[in-house]
Amino acid sequence: xxxxxxxxxxxxxxxxxxxxxxxxxxxxFTVFFRAAIATFCxxxxxxxxxxxxxxxxxxxxxxxxxxxxxxxxxxxxVRREFxxxxxxxxxEYDLLLTPQLSVTAFDVGCDYPDRPGKRSWLG
Numbered sequence: 001x002x003x004x005x006x007x008x009x010x011x012x013x014x015x016x017x018x019x020x021x022x023x024x025x026x027x028x029f030t031v032f033f034r035a036a037i038a039t040f041c042x043x044x045x046x047x048x049x050x051x052x053x054x055x056x057x058x059x060x061x062x063x064x065x066x067x068x069x070x071x072x073x074x075x076x077x078v079r080r081e082f083x084x085x086x087x088x089x090x091x092e093y094d095l096l097l098t099p100q101l102s103v104t105a106f107d108v109g110c111d112y113p114d115r116p117g118k119r120s121w122l123g
Contacts, residue, residue, distance in 0.1 A: 001099050008097065018093070021085045028078035031071055038064025056111060 009015060041053070041061035053061075089096070106113040 001097075004097055008095075013095075015097070016093070018089070018096075021089055022082050025078055025082050028075035028082075031067055031075035032079070034060050034064030035067050035072065036064070037061040038067075054111075 037060045
């Protein structure tokens with residue numbers, strides 16, 4: 001990350017550190033993610049789902065079928081607030097320089113990093 005910061009500084013960019021502008025949207029993201037997977041899985045035969053889908057992916061799709069409208073609309077409100085804050089940030093700044101992921105790469109074949117509290121790849 002520091003190499004990227006230095007490269008932009010060398011190019012003459014003016015850099016301002018900006019702290020978090022919104023709360024962690026994980027819960028809202030999870031609602032949308034599960035609903036999207038459920039929509040995809042709904043078009044597949046149940047037997048085919050079990051044969052071709054990653055188990056974690058299939059479980060996310062099944063849990064997405066249980067999302068109620070209230071939860072979805074609450075997630076949509078979070079998404080609107082998130083979009084508003086991001087739009088305001090980009091009204092002031094041209095570029096956001098940030099790490100791509102909050103964790104370093106983990107081993108090939110590992111679905112998620114071995115960390116406390118991580119029990120699925122969605123986490």
